[in-house]
Amino acid sequence: xxxxxxxxxxxxxxxxxxxxxxxxxxxxxxxxxxxxxxxxxxxxxxxxxxxxxxxxxxxxxxxxxxxxxxxxxxxxxxxxxxxxxxxxxxxxxxxxxxxxxxxxxxxxxxxxxxxxxxxxxxxxxxxxxxxxxxxxxxxxxxxxxxxxxxxxxxxxxxxxxxxxxxxxxxxxxxxxxxxxxxx
Amino acid sequence: xxxxxxxxxxxxxxxxxxxxxxxxxxxxxxxxxxxxxxxxxxxxxxxxxxxxxxxxxxxxxxxxxxxxxxxxxxxxxxxxxxxxxxxxxxxxxxxxxxxxxxxxxxxxxxxxxxxxxxxxxxxxxxxxxxxxxxxxxxxxxxxxxxxxxxxxxxxxxxxxxxxxxxxxxxxxxxxxxxxxxxxxxxxxxxxxxxxxxxxxxxxxxxxxxxxxxxxxxxxxxxxxxxxxxxxxxxxxxxxxxxxxxxxxxxxxxxxxxxxxxxxxxxxxxxxxxxxxxxxxxxxxxxxxxxxxxxxxxxxxxxxxxxxxxxxxxxxxxxxxxxxxxxxxxxxxxxxxxxxxxxxxxxxxxxxxxxxxxxxxxxxxxxxxxxxxxxxxxxxxxxxxxxxxxxxxxxxxxxxxxxxxxxxxxxxxxxxxxxxxxxxxxxxxxxxxxxxxxxxxxxxxxxxxxxxxxxxxxxxxxxxxxxxxxxxxxxxxxxxxxxxxxxxxxxxxxxxxxxxxxxxxxxxxx
Ligand SMILES: Nc1nc2c(ncn2[C@@H]2O[C@H](COP(=O)(O)OP(=O)(O)O)[C@@H](O)[C@H]2O)c(=O)[nH]1
Ligand SMILES: [Mg+2]
Numbered sequence: 001x002x003x004x005x006x007x008x009x010x011x012x013x014x015x016x017x018x019x020x021x022x023x024x025x026x027x028x029x030x031x032x033x034x035x036x037x038x039x040x041x042x043x044x045x046x047x048x049x050x051x052x053x054x055x056x057x058x059x060x061x062x063x064x065x066x067x068x069x070x071x072x073x074x075x076x077x078x079x080x081x082x083x084x085x086x087x088x089x090x091x092x093x094x095x096x097x098x099x100x101x102x103x104x105x106x107x108x109x110x111x112x113x114x115x116x117x118x119x120x121x122x123x124x125x126x127x128x129x130x131x132x133x134x135x136x137x138x139x140x141x142x143x144x145x146x147x148x149x150x151x152x153x154x155x156x157x158x159x160x161x162x163x164x165x166x167x168x169x170x171x172x173x174x175x176x177x178x179x180x181x182x183x
Numbered sequence: 184x185x186x187x188x189x190x191x192x193x194x195x196x197x198x199x200x201x202x203x204x205x206x207x208x209x210x211x212x213x214x215x216x217x218x219x220x221x222x223x224x225x226x227x228x229x230x231x232x233x234x235x236x237x238x239x240x241x242x243x244x245x246x247x248x249x250x251x252x253x254x255x256x257x258x259x260x261x262x263x264x265x266x267x268x269x270x271x272x273x274x275x276x277x278x279x280x281x282x283x284x285x286x287x288x289x290x291x292x293x294x295x296x297x298x299x300x301x302x303x304x305x306x307x308x309x310x311x312x313x314x315x316x317x318x319x320x321x322x323x324x325x326x327x328x329x330x331x332x333x334x335x336x337x338x339x340x341x342x343x344x345x346x347x348x349x350x351x352x353x354x355x356x357x358x359x360x361x362x363x364x365x366x367x368x369x370x371x372x373x374x375x376x377x378x379x380x381x382x383x384x385x386x387x388x389x390x391x392x393x394x395x396x397x398x399x400x401x402x403x404x405x406x407x408x409x410x411x412x413x414x415x416x417x418x419x420x421x422x423x424x425x426x427x428x429x430x431x432x433x434x435x436x437x438x439x440x441x442x443x444x445x446x447x448x449x450x451x452x453x454x455x456x457x458x459x460x461x462x463x464x465x466x467x468x469x470x471x472x473x474x475x476x477x478x479x480x481x482x483x484x485x486x487x488x489x490x491x492x493x494x495x496x497x498x499x500x501x502x503x504x505x506x507x508x509x510x511x512x513x514x515x516x517x518x519x520x521x522x523x524x525x526x527x528x529x530x531x532x533x534x535x536x537x538x539x540x541x542x543x544x545x546x547x548x549x550x551x552x553x554x555x556x557x558x559x560x561x562x563x564x565x566x567x568x569x570x571x572x573x574x575x576x577x578x579x580x581x582x583x584x585x586x587x588x589x590x591x592x593x594x595x596x597x598x599x600x601x602x603x604x605x606x607x608x609x610x611x612x613x614x615x616x617x618x619x620x621x622x623x624x625x626x627x628x629x630x631x632x633x634x635x636x637x638x639x640x641x642x643x644x645x646x647x648x649x650x651x652x653x654x655x656x657x658x659x660x661x662x663x664x665x666x667x668x669x670x671x672x673x674x675x676x677x678x679x680x681x682x683x684x685x686x687x688x689x690x691x692x
Contacts (some may be wrong), residue, residue, distance in 0.1 A: 002605055004402050009438075010341065010438075011435075011437055012337075012339040012355065012436045012438055013337060013339075013436050014337040014339055016357070017198050047363045049356055049359040049360050049363060050356070051353075051355055053222055061436075062355060064338070064339060064355055064356070064359050066338075066359065067365070079361065080366040081366060083337070083366075084334070084337030084338060084339070085337070086335035086337070086435075086436065086481040125511075171436075174438065179434070
């Protein structure tokens with residue numbers, strides 16, 4: 001992990017990790033950021049917060065990542081934690097097709113809370129080639145409906161940086177769009 | 184006939200009659216009429232109100248009257264109706280007011296009559312700051328180390344300030360965590376919306392949180408802060424929220440514009456810690472203050488000190504001076520006095536005083552004359568003796584001659600010995616000395632001749648002295664012609680005196 005120096009003029013963005021239990025949300029964040037908080041908080045407070053500085057399109061961006069603890073039941077995913085997020089990362093486990101269905105369901109529920117904000121889908125555990133169960137056709141169908149999908153592996157690190165960078169770029173675009181709409 | 188007509192009418196107008204009958208029934212029966220009007224009343228009012236503003240005003244007046252009457256008759260009805268809405272707000276404001284009052288009472292009791300409080304009042308008066316703020320600054324040992332301004336909705340950090348300018352590099356994470364914790368508390372304990380977590384402890388620091396609908400101000404406080412501090416936080420947050428309402432509302436991740444609020448955050452960085460609570464930390468303001476006050480004392484006393492040191496230097500110099508013995512010195516009122524013994528040959532104390540830069544008016548001298556046996560002064564004394572002896576001498580010459588007669592040889596021998604003494608004494612006290620040999624002529628004869636004669640006579644004596652082994656560098660010869668007669672008379676005796684060489688001892692500077 002490269003040492004991060006806080007750029008004072010970085011754009012701050014809150015990003016939430018959303019997905020079924022044990023799909024690798026926490027592992028993806030861990031792969032990507034430096035952490036300062038004890039793991040303990042994660043289970044007690046129900047959320048783990050980390051940060052990642054990125055430079056996207058020449059702009060410094062500070063992603064403040066909220067990794068929500070909890071299992072499949074969205075009831076336990078505190079909707080208050082989603083509040084104010086500029087984007088979110090949906091995570092599914094490529095070896096468990098049910099987690100993709102869960103992700104699709106979660107997406108619509110998150111959108112009803114946050115409105116239409118940028119998100120990307122990570123089909124995680126791409127290193128488990130032999131156990132991979134999600135067909136290319138399912139992913140293609142989602143992409144046709146406008147989703148941006150990455151296959152990632154938190155274990156070996158592939159696709160992780162790209163996942164976060166793409167989301168950051170999408171969020172900046174959406175900010176710029178809002179600004180130009182307003183003017 | 185009538186019955187037939189009625190039959191006909193019934194045949195022709197039967198259905199209409201029934202309808203009219205039904206209508207009349209509706210108008211006449213209050214219940215039915217109310218039903219009929221009621222079904223269109225809302226729409227009728229809406230239509231009327233949208234077209235005619237006066238109707239609205241009329242309605243308003245009626246409603247107001249109704250409410251007023253209702254409250255007058257039985258206030259409980261409206262109170263009960265509104266309670267669920269306003270109780271929260273009222274409770275909050277009453278609680279805040281009570282808390283504030285308790286604090287003030289506490290503080291008044293605790294500090295109202297103490298000497299500290301009196302000092303603080305003076306400070307408040309002097310600096311023009313509110314008394315409360317002074318109390319806050321001075322009364323307890325605490326320090327607000329950091330302040331965070333947090334966007335309420337996103338939990339993102341808008342701005343932060345720290346007491347020792349080292350802002351926290353993980354402040355953004357702390358801000359988000361604080362927001363998460365606040366959410367957690369609200370969720371877990373089912374508090375009502377608007378009841379926010381007000382503080383929590385992290386190790387030896389407490390985090391005080393002040394919330395507004397769109398922003399949160401969190402201060403990290405070390406030590407025990409007075410509850411009044413909360414009002415400072417509140418005030419700062421209110422000012423920020425009113426000045427930057429739009430920026431907070433439209434916040435989209437760009438924090439640059441919140442630099443404007445830094446001054447309000449800075450106003451929250453209050454307090455101080457004792458040495459025990461801030462180990463190893465040098466509190467520069469205090470060190471600086473101490474330095475400034477020491478410097479102040481020094482500056483104030485410099486003239487006094489300088490004069491004192493001059494005076495003692497002067498006394499030391501007097502003590503070392505040959506021929507001066509101090510018997511008593513001191514200060515008497517604003518003036519100095521010195522008394523002692525002084526050899527008349529010793530240096531002049533008043534002259535030394537001028538050299539040392541002390542005002543002569545300030546010093547009173549009282550000297551008893553005495554003869555000093557100090558080596559330096561003895562030499563001076565011998566020099567004086569030699570000088571007198573030398574200057575008494577004269578070498579006489581016959582008329583119109585520059586030849587030293589045999590009779591004068593004895594004079595020369597005496598002169599040589601006096602001059603030797605003089606030079607020796609001068610050497611002891613390291614004083615430059617010069618013996619001047621001056622040739623004279625009487626008034627007879629021409630001036631040119633006389634001048635030449637005078638120079639020749641001086642030259643003859645000079646040569647004789649050198650011949651005896653005296654150093655030429657300390658003897659100078661010159662002719663005065665007849666212009667510096669030793670005797671101004673014109674008698675033969677006067678003339679004899681004027682045909683001579685005289686001597687002067689000079690102490691060149
Ligand atoms: N093989 C493999 N295992 C993974 C990967 N990502 C996560 N895991 C494992 O999946 C389990 C759950 O991961 P975690 O990050 O806690 O999932 P979360 O519940 O979504 O936060 C852990 O045992 C991880 O080691 C991956 O990319 N490849
Ligand atoms: Mg997790």
